[in-house]
Every structure is written in structure tokens, then in C-alpha cells.
Amino acid sequence: FMLMLQGDDGGWTSVDKAIGSPKLEWFNAANVFVDIMVDHAYVECTGSILQCFATIKKMRPHMYTPKMKKAGERGVAYLLNSQYSDGSWEALWGLCFTYGICFVTEGLKMSGISKDHEAIQKACSYLWAFQKEDGGWGEAQESALARKYIQAEKSVVEQTAWAIIALLNGGYAKDVRLIKAVNWLIDQQQVDGDWPLQPMSGLFYKTVMIHYRNYKRYFPVLALQKYQECLSVK
Template sequence: MDDTAAALKAIPLNRRPADWTRGLAWLLSMQNKDGGFAAFEKNVDHPLIRRLPIESADEAAVDPSTADLTGRALHALGLKAGYTENHSAVRRALHWLYRRQEKNGSWYGRWGVCYIYGTWAALTGMKAVGVSGEHPSVKKALSWLKSIQLPDGSWGESCKSCEIKTFAPLAYGTAVQTAWALEALLQYEDPREPLIQKGFRFLIDDGLHQPKHLVYPTGIGLPKQFYIYYHSYPFVFPLLALSAFIKQMEMREKR
């Protein structure tokens, strides 16, 4: 589902309309009955499967809806298909996200580390389909992201988060997680806000130059067993966040 959503955003609709429409139809057909989107399969989350006598069966034997996949599916549906909250698939996905938001305002992301990741995916998806910044879920999520910013302007989260299922901060920030947090905030916040400026200053001056900010694993293979360091992440996601920042500043200058 993740790759199909990304492909739909990359393929120009006017160049390959038939193929693009087929991809969109397939993505919509894979929406789970609970309204969310999973990674590989549809409706594979029966509670009995989680009780199989296999180590980490509750993580490896099922493929439930997740905030990261649901958020990115919404991002594709809003950004390229032009769907809004009025569309039934979008409405069901949003309701799933609202129900799964943590009490502190974050969302748990299954395939990245972890609550920063899930919250980034949820907010970018919600913004793409037109969810207002006045929505209670948006306000709670933004407040949570601001509350966990480190003194140097960065954001960092430990892989321990997915083991204990609650946010576990790192003692230092990472370039990837800082970029996720900044892009999420930019969906609704003024790019001139001091904490956003401070975050980008961290990325430019420090985050992309110090090894410890670049090499901490931010991908999840299987909680408690293995985590993934993607070599491109420390460069791709800061570039996406910087691009979002420049676009927001340009929009304000044109007003």
C-alpha cells in the first residue's frame, strides 16, 4: 500500500491516466473494514492470530491498520486524487485516525521510530484532505510535537518506544526525526514560529553534519528484534522538510 500511494504521487496523471486510475482503484480496494490501511494485506488482524505460540506473533503474524500507512494513503488521496473529508473512504480513514490517537496527542507508527513518525504521517495526511487546524485532534498533535522538542531545536526518539508502546525520548535529536516533526508542524503552523526556525537551524548547522544525528536507526523491522538504518533517510526527509518550509515562506510573501 505504501509504495502504491507513493507511486500515485509520483506518476503524472495526464501522462498515464489509465494506469494511474488502476492504481488508485487498487489502493481504495485495500482499505480495511475498520477504515484504516495496512502495509501488505487487507483485514489480517484477527485477535486469535496474535495468540499463536510464535515469538512476536502479535507483531509479525498480523498486518493491522496503522497510522503511518493510513496517513500516507490519505496524503495520496488528497494531494493527487483531490479527495476531501466528503469522500467516504477518506471519512472512514479519518475516523480510524481519530479513534487511534494517543491521549497525549500522538499516533503510534508501526514502520518507523515511532510516535514522531506516526504523528508526522497522520498530520500530513489530514492536511492533504482538508482537515482544519482547529480540529481537536490536530491541536493535540501539534501541542505534543512542540512539547518534546529538545533544547537545541531537534527531535529524537528511541527505538525503545515500540517495545514499551509509549514515547521514549533520545538524549539527542536525529536529522530524520527532526525533519518529520518539522514537516508535520508546517502543515498548520507559521514557518516563522521560533521553534520551527530553531529546528531548521539545527538541521542546517548540526543535524546533517554530525554522525550521531545521522546513523541512529529510524526504521522498524520487528520490535524488540531488529531495527533499520536507511542510508537515504537523513537526506531525503530533511530535503522534504526544507522544501515544505520554502513553499510556506513563498506563499506568505505572495499574500
């Protein structure tokens, strides 16, 4: 099924293979949603599929086929070609540049791309430029409309977790800036183990914000787990 959804450009869509012309967007009658007439390839979806293929290769090698290998190579090429000149990747289903960079770097790294690859290091440099004084990251919801990173007033738990995951893929586990981010994330955890309510970080077709309640729980745990795993690697 996943192989079937890969587009001609090598990327993966969200729910259906892109089979219509982008010109169909001219007939979009919605007042709010952007790019809804045909499905498009998305960097975060592509990064996720690459993670899946890499996991199959590692955990179930007998299931890893030549078709998966070829599809993965095309997916890597799509991601490398989709990187903006400033080093970022723009996502559609979450805000926006922190989300995209997180999923793409994870997919590239799991696919065998070195942490020292120019694309990954450019993405890391992009993220470092937006780290807040407290160690976290906060990308404002206005980033979705502006199509550029806009600083939020405060750091956001899940966005900080996304940045940490991406920077760990760049080999920065022992960087003092990364340690500061990890400590900030830990300090936000409440006594009951939960994290406090965060601003909406989910996104729908570039215009509508969605509150995914488990983002503030899932992604910090994932980031902290990855951090510990990176520290244990000699």
C-alpha cells in the first residue's frame, strides 16, 4: 500500500496517490484550505515512510524487498531536492519548520544518510538560529500563513522536542545548547508526569490549527529516549 502511494517525484502523499494536475487547484472553492483538490507529496509523510522502511530493514530483513530499497532511494532524493536554501523543510501537518525538519532528518538518518551530510547540518544550523534564551523552541502559528519561521512568545514543549530530535540526528547530543534544551523540556514536566497544556501545533492544509492532545506527551518522551540512546552510543 505504501509503495503504491509514492508519487512520480519520489515523495509520499497523505491519503491518495497524486494523479491529478496541480492546475486543478485553480478550482479550489474553499475559503480556507490550500492545496486540497489533489493530494501532494509532503516532506513529513515521506520522512515517516523512510523511517518505516528502515525499521523493516533492521527488524524484519526478510520483509525488506528490492522495491522498498528503490522506493527509499527515490524518497531520499525527493527530500534532498525539497530542502529550502536556508536549510529548512516546510511541513503541512504540523508547525511548520520544526515539524518538517524533525521528520525529514529522522527519515534521512535512518536511511543511512550521515549526520555530517550537508543537508542535515544546514537544517541543524537553521534550528540553532531560532533557539530561545531558555533553551527551548517556539514557532508561532502565524508561520503557517507567512511561510517562514515566526518566533512565538514562549517556548513550546512539542516544538522543542522536534528540534531536539532533529539536532540529535545532526550529532549534537553533547552540545551544551542541546543539553540546555533537554533540561528545559524536563523542567516543564509536571509532578503527575504530564506536561502542561500547550498552544496548538497541529496544522491542516496550511491554514487551520488543530490541537492534538498527545503531542505534548508523545514527542517529549520520544526526544528524551533518543537523547539517552545517543549518549549511550560510543
